[in-house]
Amino acid sequence: MYISKAFIPILKNNPTEAKIKSHKLMLRVGMIKQSSAGIYSWLPLGFKVMKKIEKIVREEQNKIGAQEILMPTIQSSEIWKESGRYDDYGDEMLRIKDRQNREMLYGPTNEELITDIFRSNIKSYKSLPQLLYHIQWKFRDELRPRFGIMRCREFYMKDAYSFDINDEEALYSYNKFFLSYLRTFKRLNLTAIPMAADTGPIGGNLSHEFIILAETGESKIFTDKRIFDVSYDNANLEKKSLDDLRKKYEIFYAVTDEKFNKEEFEKKVSAENRLTTKGIEVGHIFYFGDKYSKPLNASVDLPGGKKDYVKMGSYGVGVSRLVGAIIEAKYNENEEIMKWPLSVTPYELAIIPMITKNDTSNLEKAQKIYKFLESKKIDTIVDDTDENFSSKMKKFNLIGVPYQIIIGKKSEGDLFEFKEIGKESQNLSIDQISELINKQKEKI
Ligand code: 5CA
DSSP states (O other): OOOSSSSSOSSSSSTTTOHHHHHHHHTTTSSEEEEEEEEEEEEHHHHHHHHHHHHHOOOOOHHTOEEEOOOEEEEEHHHHHHHHHHHHHTSSSEEEOOOOOOOOEEOOOHHHHHHHHHHHOOOOOGGGGGGEEEEEEEEOSSSSBBTTTTOEEEEEEEEEEESSHHHHHHHHHHHHHHHHHHHHHHHHOOOEEEOOOOOOOOOOEEEEEEEEEETSSSSSEEEEEGGOOOOOOOOOSHHHHHHHHHHHHTTEEEEGGGGGGGHHHHHHSSSEEEEEEEEEEEEEEEETTTTTTTTTTEEOTTTSSSSSOOEEEEEEHHHHHHHHHHHHHHHHTTTTEEOOOOOTTTOOOEEEOOOOOOHHHHHHHHHHHHHHHHHOOEEEEEOOOOOOOOHHHHHHHHOOOOOEEESSSTTTEEEEEEEEESSSSEEEEEHHHHHHHHHHHHHO
């Protein structure tokens, strides 16, 4: 992509309406545009990042055997009346009437709809477990939408649902998602900690929020610092391994404020290991047994001939919120330098030639190596403008493309000045550069 043709509407200054760094940066570099309170359009830079996050989330769901479906955004109120949540959900639910005067709603979550799909198709324990997910827009009429896409009204979520024959099998499914979340956030270059959490309007008695540390986060957290050293590298998808993994985390006190108990915190965690800070909830998993299957009458035949309500859990990842969460974790606001993780960056490499009106030879070099890098599947953006060099560098520090080739005084012959944001530059051939980047990509 040539930047002169790209739709990247960069603002000269920080927008004054934004309070936290992710919101500021997303508006500044034109990743999103607000269309009304808590509702945003996603422009090319922002959309590319979100799509890359979505791809990783999807791959990790597929790896634990979950199957992708797509449910609609608009739902009928009837199934919500069956579960009893139509009234309970309150003002957060956007209620709509169609031309036949039927009560419809824009789905804030999908427990009812998925249970309806399940009950009309699955009748026997032999078809269990079922792990189903979709990645779809949700609407919650938040009282105070804020911080841009972090707490908005329309947002993009991956929500998965598990169906099992009994509690033991259901916990096994829960643990599969537990591991898949650890893997997903690691690939996004985030350290997300599973914390015991409240279940709110989704319900149930077992729940973990996955939280990344950030001063601007809305969740207050209380944790034993040693939880950051727990490793899941040796975990596999066997029951015992997943059970052990969850235990390894759960021996450490780690809770959000709804579950906080001062006495317990001080008893369980020695003073030097106590950490009280804030974080962003990027995922939330729930086990709620037959909370929905019972009122919606979703039962299966058991081996002995009896019937029982299927045991369910649900598992959410805030795909659009993650774009902001990654910025909170990776953007140095004081120096105005962003560095996207290679796994989700809008472009992998920026070619920044020094160009003057009289001398465009560097641009010609840039065009040539751009063609080569495209053939090596490296997602590249070329700055073909004749802006002065320092404003070009400033712009790319904001956009946050992790690798740069600078074609100027330091590039000589077949060697180019190559720089990873935040590191010293070095002179490398174009083959070396493409190899280096592609090796890094293999690790994602
Ligand atoms: N049905 C369950 C699990 S699928 C559920 O809806 N869980 S949730 O309410 O916790 O939402 C899942 C994730 O969506 C959250 O962890 C958060 O990352 C994201 N999310 C929730 N509300 C918003 C919002 N208003 N704006 C942006 N992201 C949100």
